[in-house]
Amino acid sequence: MTRVLTAVAWMVLLLTALACVAPALLTRSSCDQQQRDFINAAPGARFPLGTDDLGRDRLARLVYGARTSLLLACAAALLATAIAAVVGGIAGWLGGGVEKAALWGTDLFVSLPWLFLLLTVRALLPLDVSPGVSAVITFLLLGLLGWAAPARVVRSRVRSLATSDFVLQARACGLPGARLFLRHILPNVRPVLLAQFFVSLPLFVLSEANLGVLGLGVSEPLPSLGSLLRELQDYSVLSSRPWALLPAILLTGVVASLYVLASRREAQP
């Protein structure tokens, strides 16, 4: 059963990855082309998922929205993991005052609810920007603010490695500190960094969705999984056009698949 679950998760992610890499294979329409003759059209041969209230193809918006959200979430997770590696690595390796300062910094970030922190810092930046810039700002913030929890994990791993026997022996052999860090510590931290990357990814996709629903994420007409959910605020849509729920279903499927694969990864010896 677990294998079936993992296979389904891989399938969902591969299909979504296909949408990200080659959206033209799934849809021929543009995500912002407005067809005034087909406003709120029901699913049919021409528009498999129908159109929205501006006459835009829902399938095209879903495919391009998934691409925006997932590619930028990957970039943000990479940025957060890189910052966590630098901060946690330096703190764990140097110890003392530097470690204490880093712990205080991470404490400050971790003590505030994540969504609140995002919302506050997003509000400090201009809201009236082009859609492309809003997407970059949203995901840059996720990357710049999401490093604190991974940094704590990296610090504790580096700390335990720094006091391990093989590092002690390498020190006794006269290896310089920088070489010791790069050749012996960093390769051993790589699995932790990879795990943190996979843990951050679904968190960032969900955070973008929350910001999108609240109107502080990626702005129109650029689609993202979060901005597509805004339509659901008018909940009469759920009974009149239930296919408008597809972005929420896709989002849940993708994030659940990421969680399933991350937990399989953790379960591996």
Place this chain on the structure above:
Amino acid sequence: MLGVLVRGFSRIVLISMLAGLIGSVFVRLGPGFGASAEDLDPRLSDATRAAIQRSNRAGGDVAGYYAQWLRGLVRGDLGFSPSLKRPIADLLRERAGVTAAEVAAGAALGVAAGFSLAVVILSCPRALASLLCGLGSSAALSVPAAVIALLCLWLDANPLWAVAAAVMPHTLQYLTGVLSASAASDHVLAARARGLGSSRILFRHVVTPVAGELTAVAGMAVSIALGASIPIEAICSRAGIGQLVWQAALARDLPVLVNVTVLLAIVTIGANTFTDVVIAALNPVRGGIR
């Protein structure tokens, strides 16, 4: 225990001061500081506009702004909300009760549901339990709080159910891990071998030894519930702190955001300190989780 209390209190003071300082830096250096809608009012003369800008920019540099904020804090004056045109202290006082009730009830419900499900999963066969836990928590964790709020609105349910639904999967995942580890220990095997009843084993030998770890879930639940309350209150139109934060973010009402940042830091660290104190009381040798 006194050490845990002192450490917790100093953490609250220092982190809230730091949160205030960082908030002040962001407010002072954020684009558009001192600008207001009145700048565009054609009826105002240049002199009036300059006077309004001087008043908006009061506090000068970052240090001046921070000092002004601290002085106000000591007097209980948290400043004025430019977007809602009301004193911030009044806004917080009016809305804190709504959010506190919602967060407390939602977190308690979420923890209770997570604990009950974890116990159910624990009594299932091992492979099925792991599958149930993995499926259930992954599916529930994958729904954004905003979508849970929309569902709550659609079902015409009380928003505290939405808060509970946001808290439950996190606590379920944590509690299943803690209880499974405790159930796999040798003393539980010995108790089974002596023929003790399953409910007695569960509550006396599985749950009791990990009471400290179970208490730690309270701090986590409060933080998750506070975070989830923002989209839930915004979407369900509840006049709480979450809705205030959302309105302030959309209107770029930075003084409100600084004060709420400090308030939330205090509440979150306070909840964690409380759980540390309880853990220290339950297990004096460990002296709390750090």
